[in-house]
Amino acid sequence: MENKTSIKLTKSVVDKIKPVQGKDQAFYRDEQLKGFALRVTSAGVKSFIVETRIDGKVKRMTLGKYGQITAEEARKQAKNVLGQIAKGDNPIAEKKANRIKSLTLQDVFNDYLKARKDLKPLTVKDYKGVLKQVMSDWLNKPIINITREMIAKRHTNHGKIHSKARANYGMRVLKALFNFAEQEYQLDHGQPIIAVNPVEYLSHTRSWFKIERRNTLIKSHQLEAWHNGLTRLGDMEDYPQSLMWKDYFLLVLFTGLRRMEAASLPWKNVDFKEKTFIVHNTKNRENHTLPMSDFLYDLFWRRHQFKINEFVFPASSKTGHIVEPRKAMLKVAKLSGVPFTVHDLRRTFATIAESLDLPAYAVKRLLNHKMTNDVTAGYIIRDVERLRKPMQRITDYLLRHMSGKVEIEEEIEEIC
Numbered sequence: 444m445e446n447k448t449s450i451k452l453t454k455s456v457v458d459k460i461k462p463v464q465g466k467d468q469a470f471y472r473d474e475q476l477k478g479f480a481l482r483v484t485s486a487g488v489k490s491f492i493v494e495t496r497i498d499g500k501v502k503r504m505t506l507g508k509y510g511q512i513t514a515e516e517a518r519k520q521a522k523n524v525l526g527q528i529a530k531g532d533n534p535i536a537e538k539k540a541n542r543i544k545s546l547t548l549q550d551v552f553n554d555y556l557k558a559r560k561d562l563k564p565l566t567v568k569d570y571k572g573v574l575k576q577v578m579s580d581w582l583n584k585p586i587i588n589i590t591r592e593m594i595a596k597r598h599t600n601h602g603k604i605h606s607k608a609r610a611n612y613g614m615r616v617l618k619a620l621f622n623f624a625e626q627e628y629q630l631d632h633g634q635p636i637i638a639v640n641p642v643e644y645l646s647h648t649r650s651w652f653k654i655e656r657r658n659t660l661i662k663s664h665q666l667e668a669w670h671n672g673l674t675r676l677g678d679m680e681d682y683p684q685s686l687m688w689k690d691y692f693l694l695v696l697f698t699g700l701r702r703m704e705a706a707s708l709p710w711k712n713v714d715f716k717e718k719t720f721i722v723h724n725t726k727n728r729e730n731h732t733l734p735m736s737d738f739l740y741d742l743f744w745r746r747h748q749f750k751i752n753e754f755v756f757p758a759s760s761k762t763g764h765i766v767e768p769r770k771a772m773l774k775v776a777k778l779s780g781v782p783f784t785v786h787d788l789r790r791t792f793a794t795i796a797e798s799l800d801l802p803a804y805a806v807k808r809l810l811n812h813k814m815t816n817d818v819t820a821g822y823i824i825r826d827v828e829r830l831r832k833p834m835q836r837i838t839d840y841l842l843r844h845m846s847g848k849v850e851i852e853e854e855i856e857e858i859c
Contacts, residue, residue, distance in 0.1 A: 450471055450472075450473070450474060451473060451474055451475055452471065452473045452479065452480075452481055452491075452514050452517075452518070453514055454513065454514050454515075457481060457489060457509055457514055460481065460483055460489065461483075461487070462483055462484065462485050462486070462487050463483070463485075466485060467484065467485050468482055468483065468484050468485065469482070469483045470482055470483075471483070473518070476518060476521060476522065476525075478493055478494055478495045478521065478525050479491070479492075479493060479517070479518060479521040479522075479525075480492050480493075480494055481509070482505075488508065489508065489509035489510075490505050490506075490507065490508045490509065491505070491506040491507055491508075491509065491512060491514070491517035491520075491521070492504060492505050492506060493506060493520075493521050493524045493525060495525065495528055497528065497533060504524065504538055506520045506521060506524075507520075543628045543629075543630065543636050544585060544587055544636060545585055546585060546586055546587075546624070546628065546636075547582065547583050547584060547585055547586065548574075548578070548581050548582050548583075548584060548586050548589065548617075548620065549582040549583060550586075551586050551620050551623065551624050551627075552570075552574065552582075552620055554623070554627065555619070555620055555623045558623070558627070563724065565703055570616050573609060573612050573613045573616055574613065574616060574617075576605075576609060576613065577597065577601050577609060577610060577612075577613030577614075578597060578613060578617065581593075586620070586621070586624055586636075586637075587636055587637070589617075589641065590641060591641035591642075591644035594614065594617070594641055594642055594644065594645065595644060595645065595648065595650060597610075598610050598611075598613075598614050598645060598650060599650070601613070602652050607652035607654060608652070608654050610652060611651055611652050611654060614642055614645060614651075615642075617642055618640060618642035618643070621637055621640040621641065621642055622640060624636060624637050625637040625638075625640065657786070657790075658790070659783070659784070659787050659790070660783075660787050660790040660791040660794055661696075661781060661783055661787060661788070661791045663795075663844050664844075665781045666841065666844040666845045667844060667845055667846070667847045668779050668780055668781055669775070669779045669781040669783070669845075670779075670845035670846075671778075671779060672775045672776070672777075672778035672779020672780070672781065673689050673692060673693070673775050673778075673779065674689070675778045675779075676688060676689055676771065676774055676775050676778060677689035683749055685771075686745075686749075687746070687749065687756055687757075687765070688765075688768065688771035688775075690742055690745065690746055690756075691705060691706065691756050691765065691768065691771075692768075692771075692772075692775065692785075692788065693742060694708075694739070694742060694755075695785055695788040695789060695792075696788040696791060696792060696841065697736065697738060697739055697742075697792070697837070697838055697841060698733060698739070698792065698809075699788075699789045699792035699793055699796070699809060699810050700722065700789070701725075701726060701786075701789060702768070702785045702786065703766075704722045704725060704726075704731070705756070706756055706764055706765045706766060706768070707724075707754065707762065707764050708720065708722065708754065708755045708756070708764075709753050709754055709755070710747070710750065710753055710754065710755060711753065713743055713755065715740070715743070715744070718734060718735040718740055719732055719733065719734055719735060719827055720732070720733055720735065720743070721733075722811075725811055726811075727811060727812075729811065731811040732827045733809070733827065733830065733834065734827050734828065734830050734831040734834050735834075736831075736834050736835045736837075736838035737835070737838070738838045738842060739834075739838070743755070768785055772784070772785065789810075792809075792810075792837065793806070793810055795837055795840055795841065796809060796810075796833070796837055799833075799836055799837065799840060801833045801836065801837075802833070805829070805830060805833045806833075808830055809830060809833060809834065809837075
């Protein structure tokens with residue numbers, strides 16, 4: 444709401460003006476110079492402005508904040524601006540255009556994050572990291588000065604010298620920022636500051652690097668050695684911490700959860716009575732409810748004995764839970780002789796589920812893959828109990844192979 448008060452804007456008058464309660468901002472218009480005014484926000488910030496009609500629309504331009512500019516200096520600037528407008532010029536549009544054209548890549552990124560409030564913290568961290576890694580020297584550069592030639596050269600060089608995958612990822616983030624800028628910032632007559640997204644040039648020239656999708660996993664015959672290494676980790680000196688990492692890797696392997704889904708699982712989502720647990724804030728933004736096999740029930744109960752905060756896998760981090768498993772992962776790989784990543788455990792779970800000839804819908808539900816394009820899936824009632832047997836079958840398979848019982852059974856079959 445506005446307070447349309449006319450007074451003579453002098454230093455003594457401006458000093459006495461206070462914020463108006465219940466109003467976001469109030470305007471005090473000078474009674475001598477039409478178009479010269481003072482805007483006061485609810486926080487008490489005072490700014491001198493020029494306001495006038497241009498092409499039938501009210502336009503405002505900030506001259507400066509009181510304290511950084513005096514009332515008399517603001518009055519002189521207002522006269523000058525109003526004089527230009529009277530001659531047919533449009534200094535307000537010119538100032539807006541100059542401000543928009545000077546927006547840096549960092550400015551656009553900051554506005555993008557404010558607008559995209561649904562982005563997950565890990566996604567924001569990834570975006571910040573790849574921008575700093577691939578184009579840190581561009582962050583303070585006006586976005587309109589970043590050309591398609593610069594983009595093509597940087598993409599090629601970073602891919603050849605460092606990482607093709609990161610080069611692609613960095614440019615995809617940049618492409619999203621250009622798309623945002625095209626819609627967000629417009630000049631006075633509705634013209635976008637970005638006419639054509641320059642990152643599209645990579646598609647035009649077919650310059651995107653081809654990245655082979657990773658298909659690594661822990662093979663069935665490696666599970667025993669991997670589990671032995673994991674057990675050795677759990678028996679190391681820092682027992683509670685080592686055992687926690689052991690249980691974390693086992694949870695991912697026996698459920699197919701994504702890295703952060705498992706790491707950030709809170710106790711409030713674990714139901715020992717129903718033998719289920721729920722993962723919120725998943726990649727596809729759908730709650731993911733899974734049944735506990737007998738093995739998982741014991742795992743959760745063991746973790747509960749070490750409960751120190753709200754998370755199943757606690758840590759003295761800002762989040763309160765574990766975040767980076769790399770150090771423990773490398774230890775297990777060294778102890779077992781089986782190199783792996785956390786996502787390899789998810790792929791292992793998925794591969795085993797498929798090899799057991801489980802129903803396709805059960806596999807998708809266990810992995811929390813979206814089925815929005817599958818018409819039939821819409822008629823299937825999502826009952827967690829229907830996943831209990833498939834989950835137990837996967838668990839039994841893993842336990843047999845981790846214990847080495849499969850080889851013994853095969854030897855018995857050969858003797859018979």
